[in-house]
Amino acid sequence: MPSELLKGLRLLDLTDEKGALCGKMFADLGAEVIKVEPPDGCSTRRIPPYLEDIADADHCLYSIAYHAGKKSVTANLATDDGRALVADLAAESDFLVESHPLGYLDSIGLGYDALARKNPRLIYASITPFGDRGPGKDYAWADIISWAAGGQMYLMGEEGKPPLQMSIPQAGLHAGGEAAVAMMLAHYPRQIDGLGQRIVVNLQACIVWTLMNEQAMPFLHGSHLTRTGVYFGSADARRKMVYQCKDGHISTLIAGGMTFGNSTKALIEWMRENGLGSDWMRTKDWISWVPGVFMAMTEQDYKETDELEATIQLFLLTMTKHEIYAQALKRRIFLAPVATAADIASDEQLKARDFWTAVPHDTIGRTLTFPGPFAKLTATPIGSTARAPRIGEHSDEIYRGLLGLAPERLIKLRAAGSI
């Protein structure tokens, strides 16, 4: 059961991979989400990887994950009838989210202005790679383009090798989440005055926002980072944050000061119990050691940091991620495993919180395990989701039930290739 939170609201989902998460979020909270796709299925039905490497829509992992809880109707936007059906659906909807090339939906009578004339309550969000005004408004796009344009790619990777994208593309997911937030923001004034509005989501801006504290560096410090490899921070505050261990990597934050000093001391004490580390590590006043923040790094600091990082590396090589993480939790050390899906699947915390959710998939004759709700809501909990719909699975239900089309009309529309 999805949550009851947004029960009674309807969202029309005309997005591809630039916004599929948006409709998923609405569905999780109980809205009716109708995915509108071409008769041969949306491009998101053909994104690898596939379950068991079976390359069809039913096994497309992206589709399985991000269309869960939605309904699917088909409409051929190249035909007048197909367009008219979508316009009629929009007249009955509270939200519409789309990610077509800018201006395409306007050109076929499905732009905001046309749809809002019939349904002034409609909140209509367009997800765009570069907004709707700049020289790049019609630019071709792939997820890696946003990663590069938003500055995250420049910072990811090692010197002497190319800048990197994450191996599971992320930009479209940020944009989908942003569209969901923006539409719910716009919903609030609509409940007061009954009027919807148009929203433009900008993918490039979504990735710039992930740069955290780095964006203003050129103005305030007159410098900026290049690819940081396994190091965190810049100049004097630079610290190694990824270490090898027996079966992979762990990440930790080594620093002094009020926030980090006790964690660093706990790690040094743990090494001491195992006969590693120098005396100075144990006697140093870590709580007041904050080079790069309130004091400059001295030659001594550099020497000590190098020695400490080398010692930690040596120490961690003898243990597995799991062993290290278990000790870190006990000793309150700022540390995490570089977790794989296998590590995450066996994590005790997620099990204790009953996070994983079983979702039966009659489409492929098996039950899949999904990540559970993104939040626990006391009054309106999010339960298990319905599986992703097959392409056009709900065409009859929606076109007959919601739009009142006669069965013979549906037969004709199908024959004409409109649905």
Next chain:
Amino acid sequence: MSRFAMEGVHVLDFAWVGVGPITTKYFGDNGADVIRVESAARPDVLRIGPPWKDAMPGINRSQFFASFNTSKKGITLDLSKPKARELAKRMVPWADIIVESFTPKAMRNWGLDYENLRELRPDLIMLSTCMQGQTGPNALYPGFGQLMSALSGFYYISGYGPGSCAPPYGAYTDFIAPRFSTFALLAALDYRRRTGQGQYIDMSQYEAAMQNLAPALIDYFATGRVLGAHGNASARYAPHGAYRCADEDGNERWIAIAVAGDDQWRAMLAALGADCTDRRFANPPARIENAVAIDQFVGSLTRTHNAQELTAKLQAAGVAAYPVENCVDIHQDDNLEAFGFWHWLEHKEMGPSPYEGLEHRMSRTPGTPRWAAPILGQDNDEVFREMLSLGADEIEQLKKENVIF
């Protein structure tokens, strides 16, 4: 018609660091009244994080803090003191929404948990967000978004191949979780309007972040396959990656390119003024199969081009391309400029500095960073006088006792 979407909504913000303050920033930038409660006794760690105005550290000089705390009022209360907790409680009836992001025991120990606060306002909506959620054996896990990004699987998919780890910059999951928390709060606000019922929301940043890796997790549970890092290689595009362009002012420049079908492949070659008869690159599956060779080939073609000019050329030919921008570039980017993304706001101590705007724009009730982040305790006098009707003497006394602190 209201000018801002969230006008009239009251948010009491006990949060700190990333996820909580970014959540309440959505409300503030959209016109809600947000009061951020801090304390000099335990300042938000971002207040001492770089960058600082003129590269000089100071509690009111961090743009790290400032970027996440626009459009809020700032007050100080040392909640370890009973008197401060009493003052905080007196503000609760005013609040539609309360957000906090301490490790779970803090608010409970102070008697400021949902069960206590709802007695002061029965329809209260309260969000707690922490690393791993309010319950479970690891609920008290201390950490930051960098560690969460490792724990929730993002570091493992970042690298050049098996055994390589090259993480994203910063506390990556801090920029995923706030959309889920804000979405949940906005939906809870609407639910309350319809039903009169408030509620408590427990958001684990771990659980929220993993929504962005759902396909890989579903795959693992079903098949045991562990999806990992594979550089910039793609199963859908080739070439796909970052390609070195001509250096500028002694600095490396790169361009990102993604090519899907044969038309785009030919368009790319034409734009680069190149021919290619290599049979390994004859069709899309062959190009994907030979991604390493194609990366070398394309890299050899782009090396003499200016990244910006090549982007314009490739895009004019319908090929997805863009310069790999650094933090200087993004401030000079024509597309972000046209979107009106950057805002120079006047801060009480820092003067003007650059703030990110919203990642969306609304036509009728557009939000915007309305004012710069508050300096520590900036709005103490106004808030305690007007909201709690404290006299100037009382406020002075409470400051002396380090209650308002």
